[in-house]
Amino acid sequence: MDTNELAHVIEAILFVAGEPVNLKDLQRALEVTEDETRQAIDALDSDYSFHRRGITLKRFGEHIQLSTRAEYAPYVERLLQPIQKQSLSQSALETLAIVAYRQPVTKLEMEAVRGVKCDYSVQSLVNKGLIEEVGRKEALGRPILYGTTDKFLSHFGLHSLDDLPKPPEEENAEADETDPLVP
Numbered sequence: 001m002d003t004n005e006l007a008h009v010i011e012a013i014l015f016v017a018g019e020p021v022n023l024k025d026l027q028r029a030l031e032v033t034e035d036e037t038r039q040a041i042d043a044l045d046s047d048y049s050f051h052r053r054g055i056t057l058k059r060f061g062e063h064i065q066l067s068t069r070a071e072y073a074p075y076v077e078r079l080l081q082p083i084q085k086q087s088l089s090q091s092a093l094e095t096l097a098i099v100a101y102r103q104p105v106t107k108l109e110m111e112a113v114r115g116v117k118c119d120y121s122v123q124s125l126v127n128k129g130l131i132e133e134v135g136r137k138e139a140l141g142r143p144i145l146y147g148t149t150d151k152f153l154s155h156f157g158l159h160s161l162d163d164l165p166k167p168p169e170e171e172n173a174e175a176d177e178t179d180p181l182v183p
Helices: 003-017 023-030 034-050 070-080 090-102 107-114 119-127 150-155 168-178
Strands: 055-060 063-068 131-136 144-148
Touching (some): 003 023, 003 034, 023 034, 023 063, 034 055, 063 070, 063 150, 090 107, 090 119, 090 144, 107 119, 107 144, 119 131
Antiparallel strands (some): 131 144
16 A cells, blocks of 8 residues: 555545554554554645645654534534533642652642642542553552643643653753853
């Protein structure tokens, strides 16, 4: 199967699936190599971008999904008038930021940064699938370690954790290193 045909098959699978599809599962189902799969996905992505189609590919972690092109989303929303998604509370966002930047991290470490208990926020984020248990810390009591999920990447439109903005402390430190006026 040539790259163009493979790209069309992948498009059909993603359209029907609706949900994110794992690249390894796609590769297995199509009985092609990882290279062939990635080339076909890149070709499909290029076609969507070049023609400014109404849909685009959304990549996060090892998953891929069809998505509405961001600039066309308001028109789709007007037609469908979606029910408002429940937004994350301030405490949940703070907790999520700690997990994203310091993962793997324990609840105790999160609480040390926030200065308050975060049991409810952690449970809420786990229930929403934005964070998950990633192991146990080799310490007294073997506390649970938490990390972000691919759903977190998808929710915030990130390809990987490298796309996270730098925390203000790091930006200030870099500025100090490059600023000749700072002693």
